[in-house]
Amino acid sequence: MAAGKPVVMVTLVSSDGQSFQLLEEAALLSAMVRDTIQIGQGRGPAGIPIRNITGQTLSMVVVYCNKHYTAAAAADGDDAADEEKKVANKKQLREWDEQFINLEQDKLYDILVAANNLGIDGLVDLCCWRFADMMKGKSASEIRVKLGIRDDFTSEQRAQIEKDSPWVWSRTT
Amino acid sequence: MPRRRVWQRVRARYPPWADLPGAAVWEILSRLPCEIDRVNCHRVCRSWHDAIGLEGIQLPPMTRQLPLLMQPLAEGPRFCCTLSGGASHPFPTPMDIPPAFRHARYVGSWGDSMAFLSIFDQPQGIPQQHVVFDLLELGHYKLPSIIVHDEAAPGELEQQLWTRPFSIIAATLSSQPCMSECVVGGIIELLHFPDEHRPKIAFWRLYDEVVMGYFDAPEVCWEVEDVLYYNEAFHFLTQGDHIRVGAPAFHIGGMTQVQWENRYFSPGNRAYEQYVKARYLVESRGDLLLVVRCSPYPGQPTSAFKVFRMVQPEVPANNNNVVEYKWMELPSLDGRMLFVGRGSSKSYEAAAYPGFESGIYFCDDEVVALQYPCTDCGKWTEAPPRVERCFPEQHPSNYSPQVWINP
Secondary structure, three states, rough: OOOOOOOOOOEEEEEOEEEEEEHHHHHHOOOHHHHHHOOOOOOOOOOEEEEOOHHHHHHHHHHHHHHHHHHHHHHHHHOOOHHHHHHHHHHHHHHHHHHHHHOHHHHHHHHHHHHHHHHHHHHHHHHHHHHHHOOOOOOHHHHHHOOOOOOOOOOHHHHHHHHOOOHHHHHOO | OHHHHHHHHHOOOOOOOOHHHHHHHHHHHHOOOOOOHHHHHHHEEEEEHHHHHHHOOOOOOOOOOOEEEEEEEEEEEEEEEEEOOOOOOOOHHHHHHHHHHOOOOEEEEEOOOEEEEEEEOOOOOOOEEEEEEEOOOOOEEEEEEEEEEEEOOOOOOOOOEEEEEEEHHHHHHHOOOOOOOOOEEEEEEEEEOOOOOOEEEEEEEEEEEEEOEEEEEHHHOOOEEEEEEEEEEEEEOOOOOOOOEEEEEOOOOOEEEEEEEEEEEEOOOOOOOOOEEEEEEEOOOEEEEEEEEOOOOOOOOOEEEEEEEEEOOOOOOOOOOOEEEEEOOOOOOOEEEEEOOOOOOOEEEEHHHOOOEEEEEEOOOEEEEOOOOOOOOOOEEEOHHHHHHOOOOOOEEOOOOEEEEEE
């Protein structure tokens, strides 16, 4: 981090009125925050209201942004000199990510939707990996039971899908 | 109508997974490398299904499926997916498999989702039936389980026609089983000869009721261990790392005529510091590879592999119809993913599978004290050389070893 650079803080306000202060540069990981600041808003004391995201979820998102911002800043400070250290840091961050996202499915849903709405690509990616891992080896009906989804296909649609991919359909419904 | 609405509100559950943004569903699907997983997700509900065609964006193209590891569990076989990190697929579930085949011994696999099965009425008994079982269609082709031979039986001098049961050790097909010219090339063991356990070669047509005759090895180093159909002929790998190439021709009512070519591989500087557990023939990038599976001592788990490429000789065959070939050790796997199993080894390119690297996947096809331990399976990587256990653990089986199945 360049010395003497002024420290700018941003406040994010959750749907249930909780506010979170973080470095602007950390908040800029979100495309939505970036857009808001670019049009000259959000720097005021009122902060940026984040709709549809509760304080509980937003606090997790803020933790993620802070961690990834500090990791990126540390990597910049190191220059390219120590390749080995860089690889080690990357691995450490990946392990942190894995632990961070090791959540039960309901929390994962909230974080995924929040990351999607805020436009935090890294976090969307992380949630999707974790979620894809949870789906592996499960049949459609197992997924429905696990996530409480109703089978809302009409019989014509089902016939069409069966035609498109007959070999798994017959077995695993 | 109002009653129904109330009911729905009670049933509505948070979070509403069905309402997941289409873009997020798309992102999740694109992170599922296995087609079976993807198709299952498509079929969960309408909104998930519609996410596939989202703004015409195509999902990353599917690659060819990697083999599934068949694990023989007490309730029936389980199929673990290499692409899905060892997760098991209902492909099919034990209940889908006809009861008569549910606890059959898997002696190999062929092509897309075919498996060679030995059916027993009691564990370790005499096979009642051999079949090629289609795990997709759940249909089967019957194979013979009786051999007829008109030369002196092993251990006897008198030349007379005899009939005995046999069991298949490994087998492969020359073509799709629906083709009339489909031939089975098998490594078999004769039963009801107490002192005769050496593997033999036999050929038969898919619809033959009995196998007519077999071919024995002249010496131990020509005893066969693995079979591969390659370049329109059956290639049998022997204990001495030699290859017997056989092209059978069938005559009505007569014995099988086989044109043999014996490929002798000079030992050269080929030396294994460790105990050789098994040998496999694999076709890869147009070459024939010899894969040697080693462990420090007999009875210990697999610890290393060595891979060699067949090099054609420049000199023609000598008088005994023996041609001298060479095995050249490969310095590295060079992006290959090899799946080794008797009669069913396959080679894949790691570059086509994001997140995968070169390595050798192996399954446990051993039998110890009338049981199948089913523990020595996993993946071997060369740099650093190590074995990774990448499939769920299972108990020893009393009916089958593990095999690879190509879905």
